[in-house]
Amino acid sequence: MSAVEGFAPIIDDGVQTLILGNAPSVMALAAQQYYANPRNAFWRITGELFGFEADAPYEMRTAALLSHKIAVWDVLKFCRRVGSLDSAVEPRSMVPNDFAALFDEHRQITRVLFNGAAAEKNFDRLVRVAPDLSYRRLPSTSPAQTMGYADKLAAWRDALTDRSD
Template sequence: MTVRPPLLHGFPPIVGGAPQVLVLGNAPSVLALAKHQYYGNPRNAFWRITGALYDFDADDPYPERTAALIAHGVAVWDVLRECRRAGSLDSAVEPASMVANDFGPFFRRYPTIRRVLFNGAAAEKNFRRLVSGDFDVEFLRLPSTSPAQTMRYELKLAAWRAALQPLRQPSPRSEID
């Protein structure tokens, strides 16, 4: 008898009142689900990268990290609302089990979103396969922050920095007398 993997359910989005960018992962990992936190695997570089870009510590408590993203106009969600998967790899998700989140109402509720950043190829592939609609936003795939993506951290950071640069808060300038 074959045992089917359990049906996994994603999280509600991290979102404030006027986000400018939406970061989309594919589905939460086993560790993320256990911790009830986006990017809960300590080896995932998401919090390290966003902390470096928005000047917070990747080890800050989860509510402080999410508040920092919201303060910088960054929302976080996953493409999949539910799926079956053994383990954490995106390649292990059963295609027939994938149910996407409802993006139409989300984009209507948050019309300030101008850019969607896919956290890796699986998120982009599944969004394009499962989500229909004509959304007036820019879509960009970035290297996955997952530890399964073996790209060096510095290269991941550079790609994410370039994608988020226009959305970063400007540094205060000091005036010279």
């Protein structure tokens, strides 16, 4: 079982939406970048929605998200897991990130979008410190989620372009 240490959030003072994954994959850890697995649809989807290339330099992709007032983080600061699947995380090893501090510092965040069921489940179980925010689970962008790309894109488009949450 490997120790998994999460990343700092992609965030700045202007964000209003926080996208939460569960924990970085093996490829993400190796690259030190969110959603580094080329088969993960996160950058393809967000690139299509916000007008950047999915394979643009990481700094350009993250800047594009921030320019659209979107932050990215993971629910888990630390866990133990074999491989990359969320289902392989040892439940007793889960340590959540400090969301109380994040929401206190970034009071302009009004909604949280979960990248898949595991992120939502673990946030609800371990965190849920800001019940007055809008929460919405989206289909996971992971290649393990077998929903077709067009359906994933439609769900993400609906969530990221709907500001009435």
